[in-house]
Amino acid sequence: xxxxxxxxxxxxxxxxxxxxxxxxxxxxxxxxxxxxxxxxxxxxxxxxxxxxxxxxxxxxxxxxxxxxxxxxxxxxxxxxxxxxxxxxxxxxxxxxxxxxxxxxxxxxxxxxxxxxxxxxxxxxxxxxxxxxxxxxxxxxxxxxxxxxxxxxxxxxxxxxxxxxxxxxxxxxxxxx
Numbered sequence: 001x002x003x004x005x006x007x008x009x010x011x012x013x014x015x016x017x018x019x020x021x022x023x024x025x026x027x028x029x030x031x032x033x034x035x036x037x038x039x040x041x042x043x044x045x046x047x048x049x050x051x052x053x054x055x056x057x058x059x060x061x062x063x064x065x066x067x068x069x070x071x072x073x074x075x076x077x078x079x080x081x082x083x084x085x086x087x088x089x090x091x092x093x094x095x096x097x098x099x100x101x102x103x104x105x106x107x108x109x110x111x112x113x114x115x116x117x118x119x120x121x122x123x124x125x126x127x128x129x130x131x132x133x134x135x136x137x138x139x140x141x142x143x144x145x146x147x148x149x150x151x152x153x154x155x156x157x158x159x160x161x162x163x164x165x166x167x168x169x170x171x172x173x174x175x176x
Contacts, residue, residue, distance in 0.1 A: 022129075023126075026126075048101060
């Protein structure tokens with residue numbers, strides 16, 4: 001009796017097909033190299049990473065302080081007096097251009113996260129099916145071993161005289 005054939009008969013056809021598909025998809029993923037991202041995606045990631053760093057915040061803060069100090073302390077010519085309208089315009093311009101870059105980077109990252117979540121789901125489903133298959137193999141092995149042991153016990157009982165079995169059982173009861 002083929003043990004694997006016995007187990008696969010117990011599995012549902014859908015589970016077997018799904019397991020085969022998952023194994024084939026894994027082989028394809030292992031063969032396929034990772035794609036290179038387009039230049040727009042790389043630029044948006046670079047802008048988001050740069051603008052979201054402490055280095056950028058510190059440099060921008062220093063530049064803003066220099067701008068304000070130069071305009072407040074300038075005796076002769078203040079190119080941007082106190083309400084700092086030109087500075088406000090420059091920061092608004094920077095924010096207007098930075099927001100789309102950051103949103104593009106976030107959209108791409110969320111697409112990567114969705115793919116990773118789908119990949120995790122398929123791995124978990126495959127692991128569940130593989131574990132179920134292993135459980136069925138273990139159950140089958142246990143059943144065959146128990147059947148084998150019962151067969152051995154019956155053969156041994158056939159070789160023992162009937163009076164010896166009864167005397168052994170009554171003697172065990174008296175010893176207690």
